[in-house]
Amino acid sequence: MPIILGTWKEPGQAAVETAAAAYQQGKSMTECLEAGLARCEDDPEFIAIGRGSLPNSDGELELDASIMDGRDLNCGAVCAMRGILPAITVARWVKDKTPHVMLAGDQARRFAIENGLQPQNLMTAESVRLYEEWKTDPSRLQEYVHTVHDTVTMLGRDDDGHFVAASSTSGWSYKKPGRVGDSPIVGAGIYADDEAGAAGATGLGEELWKAVVSFRTVQNMRAGMTAQQACEESINQMVRRQPKARETSCVVLATGKDGSWGAACTTGTFHLWVHKDGQTTVQEYTGIVD
Numbered sequence: 001m002p003i004i005l006g007t008w009k010e011p012g013q014a015a016v017e018t019a020a021a022a023y024q025q026g027k028s029m030t031e032c033l034e035a036g037l038a039r040c041e042d043d044p045e046f047i048a049i050g051r052g053s054l055p056n057s058d059g060e061l062e063l064d065a066s067i068m069d070g071r072d073l074n075c076g077a078v079c080a081m082r083g084i085l086p087a088i089t090v091a092r093w094v095k096d097k098t099p100h101v102m103l104a105g106d107q108a109r110r111f112a113i114e115n116g117l118q119p120q121n122l123m124t125a126e127s128v129r130l131y132e133e134w135k136t137d138p139s140r141l142q143e144y145v146h147t148v149h150d151t152v153t154m155l156g157r158d159d160d161g162h163f164v165a166a167s168s169t170s171g172w173s174y175k176k177p178g179r180v181g182d183s184p185i186v187g188a189g190i191y192a193d194d195e196a197g198a199a200g201a202t203g204l205g206e207e208l209w210k211a212v213v214s215f216r217t218v219q220n221m222r223a224g225m226t227a228q229q230a231c232e233e234s235i236n237q238m239v240r241r242q243p244k245a246r247e248t249s250c251v252v253l254a255t256g257k258d259g260s261w262g263a264a265c266t267t268g269t270f271h272l273w274v275h276k277d278g279q280t281t282v283q284e285y286t287g288i289v290d
């Protein structure tokens with residue numbers, strides 16, 4: 001039976017259920033996580049990732065996405081890509097069709113178009129309305145108010161013990177144009193290695209990146225920790241070393257070779273969707289500093 005994990009209460013459920021259904025149809029774990037994320041990117045009802053999510057301070061959506069295959073450490077990512085969906089598919093194409101790990105900005109968009117995707121306006125009436133409202137007080141630019149969850153990070157382990165990690169995000173809402181967070185950075189936002197397990201992150205990208213938290217968590221499992229212990233160790237270290245990580249939600253999730261899974265966060269409440277033994281359930285975590 002596979003294990004599939006997905007972040008945050010609202011988009012996470014649709015992502016995990018889509019991926020689990022794809023697995024039942026015989027798709028590979030890479031295809032399953034791509035399908036889960038692409039479904040959430042496309043849905044304007046989720047003010048989270050892709051269409052209808054929250055833009056940068058210019059009112060433009062810049063998407064980041066990444067995917068990593070634990071079998072051979074092959075990975076692909078895009079960052080600061082405008083007007084293209086699904087960003088996760090473009091990340092997978094970078095992995096499968098190029099010798100590179102990441103394409104950025106306009107050139108990621110160009111690569112997507114060359115491979116058959118149509119550029120489109122991803123803002124909706126609602127995301128424009130929220131942006132206009134935000135613009136009345138741009139002093140909020142420095143804030144990271146984690147009220148909307150702008151990332152879905154997914155981990156999967158198939159029946160053969162093969163791990164995949166993937167993430168898609170519109171990033172920090174109202175971010176500085178060109179800002180890239182942890183989600184498309186292999187080692188920060190995602191990591192998968194069949195020798196040890198998979199881990200992923202969500203929350204304040206700058207802090208998660210400084211901790212290289214996904215790689216660190218996989219290394220913890222390599223050293224013998226369960227997935228839960230590995231996540232807690234990484235989050236404890238962030239709390240100890242990074243003052244900002246104590247103030248804003250930083251989350252890591254993991255699944256290990258022993259079939260264990262877990263998550264931990266610095267502060268706030270985090271919901272993780274878990275598909276295991278054919279059942280999909282949601283787990284709630286509270287921050288270790290709360």
Ligand code: SD4
Binds near residue numbers: 170172206
């Ligand atoms: C970022 N880590 O761009 C992402 C944001 C996030 O739920 O996870 N939001 O910093």
